[in-house]
Amino acid sequence: MSRPLRAEIDLEALRANLRRVRVVAPRSRVMAVIKANAYGHGLVPVARTLADADGLAVACLDEALALRDAGIDPPILLLEGCLDQAELIEAARQGVSTVVHCEAQLSMLEQTRLTHPITVWLKINTGMNRLGIAPDLARVFHARLAALSAVRTTVLMTHLSSADDRDATVTGRQTGCFDETIAGLGGPQSIANSAAILAHPDTHRDWIRPGIMLYGSSPFPDSVGGDEGLTAVMTLRSALIAIRDCRAGEAVGYGGAWRCPEDMRIGVVAIGYGDGYPRHARPGTPVLINGHRVQLVGRVSMDMITVDLRSLPDAAVGDGAVLWGRGLPIEEVAEGADTISYELFCRLTRRVPMRYRNA
Numbered sequence: 083m084s085r086p087l088r089a090e091i092d093l094e095a096l097r098a099n100l101r102r103v104r105v106v107a108p109r110s111r112v113m114a115v116i117k118a119n120a121y122g123h124g125l126v127p128v129a130r131t132l133a134d135a136d137g138l139a140v141a142c143l144d145e146a147l148a149l150r151d152a153g154i155d156p157p158i159l160l161l162e163g164c165l166d167q168a169e170l171i172e173a174a175r176q177g178v179s180t181v182v183h184c185e186a187q188l189s190m191l192e193q194t195r196l197t198h199p200i201t202v203w204l205k206i207n208t209g210m211n212r213l214g215i216a217p218d219l220a221r222v223f224h225a226r227l228a229a230l231s232a233v234r235t236t237v238l239m240t241h242l243s244s245a246d247d248r249d250a251t252v253t254g255r256q257t258g259c260f261d262e263t264i265a266g267l268g269g270p271q272s273i274a275n276s277a278a279i280l281a282h283p284d285t286h287r288d289w290i291r292p293g294i295m296l297y298g299s300s301p302f303p304d305s306v307g308g309d310e311g312l313t314a315v316m317t318l319r320s321a322l323i324a325i326r327d328c329r330a331g332e333a334v335g336y337g338g339a340w341r342c343p344e345d346m347r348i349g350v351v352a353i354g355y356g357d358g359y360p361r362h363a364r365p366g367t368p369v370l371i372n373g374h375r376v377q378l379v380g381r382v383s384m385d386m387i388t389v390d391l392r393s394l395p396d397a398a399v400g401d402g403a404v405l406w407g408r409g410l411p412i413e414e415v416a417e418g419a420d421t422i423s424y425e426l427f428c429r430l431t432r433r434v435p436m437r438y439r440n441a
């Protein structure tokens with residue numbers, strides 16, 4: 083028998099979440115964000131399933147080329163832009179659009195003879211202070227792009243720092259800055275990530291850029307995917323591989339950091355930080371055994387975790403475990419590990435086999 087751990091990816095849930103995006107923002111085109119191996123869900127299967135999206139956004143050219151190599155031909159956008167001339171030429175050749183977020187990238191575009199036209203997303207920094215040109219440079223950049231015959235279209239974009247705050251103060255400030263900056267400049271606009279799509283409709287504009295909501299997780303700290311009308315795409319499953327009887331006061335796991343409050347059964351589940359389960363998950367973090375909630379106890383080790391089976395007297399070796407997904411929102415597990423669902427998805431390791439359903 084092989085190790086019971088696997089990540090089940092429900093591609094119908096992915097399609098349902100894309101439909102949800104369209105219901106929430108019916109007038110916008112959807113640039114589906116599938117960087118970082120589609121947030122850990124598998125770049126190519128996710129891209130194939132999102133055939134109804136209007137474009138696919140990745141971080142870098144390697145990710146775009148992996149898509150083109152797999153025969154995926156919808157528009158692709160490089161969110162970090164091109165790093166050198168060779169990348170720019172290849173991006174244009176492959177019909178891949180690029181972000182321009184700094185002077186170096188614009189100069190490179192001006193100095194490179196492109197044989198294929200390219201669409202540029204001009205990124206304006208409205209307060210995130212990560213990538214993007216200063217607002218007062220936007221007009222000059224826009225004019226320089228317009229002067230380049232190889233540049234087919236310039237999309238005006240910005241990225242929000244605090245869209246997951248339902249209070250619109252910061253988002254409103256950034257959106258106001260964007261609107262002021264681009265007043266009178268032609269071209270499509272793009273502002274919204276998942277949180278803005280759900281909470282700040284005035285940011286929808288021509289293109290939206292949903293990421294996390296496509297995978298069924300909430301972008302907000304105060305809700306889970308189901309509350310937002312989303313369905314978990316990934317369910318991380320394993321099983322009990324051992325059960326032991328422990329006495330009151332006995333310590334469980336590395337460092338003896340957790341002690342049994344009474345005589346009790348401890349279950350051992352085949353998953354650990356070597357698979358991407360967060361090592362810092364605290365005792366009390368929920369796990370489903372046979373569909374029932376139990377709590378993590380003791381430290382997470384490389385290949386195993388231990389759980390409190392006091393509420394499940396009939397639990398037996400071989401019983402199924404869900405670490406997150408259907409029946410157990412990933413947001414709750416993320417909270418137990420002081421992180422966010424994005425990170426849990428992305429750090430699953432290659433050791434976890436992916437099983438695709440409803441292709």
Ligand SMILES: Cc1ncc(COP(=O)(O)O)c(C=O)c1O
Pocket residue numbers: 115161241274275276277291292293294295301
């Ligand atoms: C520029 C940009 N747009 C959109 C997204 C999607 O964000 P989210 O996953 O919160 O929807 C990201 C993700 O980090 C991003 O960097």
